[in-house]
Amino acid sequence: MTRTVYVNGDYVPEGEASVSIFDRGFLFADGVYEVTSVLGGKLVDFDGHWARLERSLTELEMRNPVDRDEMLAIHRELVSVNGIVDGRVYLQVTRGSAGDRDFAYPSEDTEPTLVLFTQATPGILDAPIAQKGIRVISVDDLRWARRDIKTVQLLYPCMGKMAAKAAGVDDAWMVEDGAVTEGTSNNAYIVKDGAIVTRALSHDILAGITRAAVLRFANEAQMKVVERDFTIEEAKAADEAFITSASMFVQGVVEVDGEAIGDGRPGPVSQRLREIYLEESLKVAI
Ligand code: PMP
Helix, strand or coil: CCCEEEECCEEEEHHHCCCCCCCHHHHHCCEEEEEEEEECCEECCHHHHHHHHHHHHHHCCCCCCCCHHHHHHHHHHHHHHCCCCCEEEEEEEECCCCCCCCCCCCCCCCCCEEEEEEEECCCHHHCHHHHHCEEEEEEECCCCCCCCCCECCCHHHHHHHHHHHHCCCCEEEEEECCEEEEECCEEEEEEECCEEEECCCCCCCCCCHHHHHHHHHHHHCCCEEEECCCCHHHHHCCCEEEEEECCCEEEEEEEECCEECCCCCCCHHHHHHHHHHHHHHHHHCC
16 A cells, blocks of 8 residues: 655655755754654554644744644544554654755745654564563764754764664664763663663753653652663663653663673563553553
8 A cells, every 4th residue: 555645735645745855854954853653543642742843843943834733633644544553653844945055044934844654563562572672782972962852863863773783783872971861762761779760851862752651650650760860881780771762662671782781681660661651651542
């Protein structure tokens, strides 16, 4: 089945979708994005992603071309026409095209570009990796200093992912001034003596929508949560480690820089959080 995608008001077969070569997303990575998970045909935490999109746009003085209800309707239409049961909806807003290349932002009346597409991930909940856990290496965090804005300038995370691949592992944790910031596309956590430790929110990391949900559930379940920096050495000595993202939910990390964490399997805290997260998210998915 040909995938139907959305471009600036139109639903079209993916092969017919196009944007200008002068689009600022293409020329300057002048755009932001969101990825919303679909489980059982329903959107997980749509309003969390919507709120973060609005924030990213505001930080970049960019206009949102649609309102919340229209964005929800587009998501639902794409999920429906593409028959997505388990998968994702990717959305991207760019500052549009002024018909040429110019560093200065174009005038206010330039239409932003809005593109959405779906990705199917059948069987993702039962993927073997969830039981097995992922392995990571550490790399220097060489990204810009506003990682709280979810921009499409993802070249460095791509390089981190390639470094991981070259090392025969699954992902990279980025390190700045001796402390872990986050994974290439996820938030990072360790568990030590029952306490869940994750870096506090700032301009240094993305405020994960999954992070917010998981920390809320952890607090509700009376688990101890400490928001502070941690090092790779602490991760190696931790009882457990895990990541969160809309695409991976809660995923155990079992090795960092070649050293096993805990007993080398996803630990009980991350497994419990994964269960709670999936159960609670599904209840309120729309
Ligand atoms: N950090 C980074 C750098 C990311 O790219 C992502 C995924 N978009 C996350 C964290 C996790 O965010 P979320 O839980 O909203 O997917």
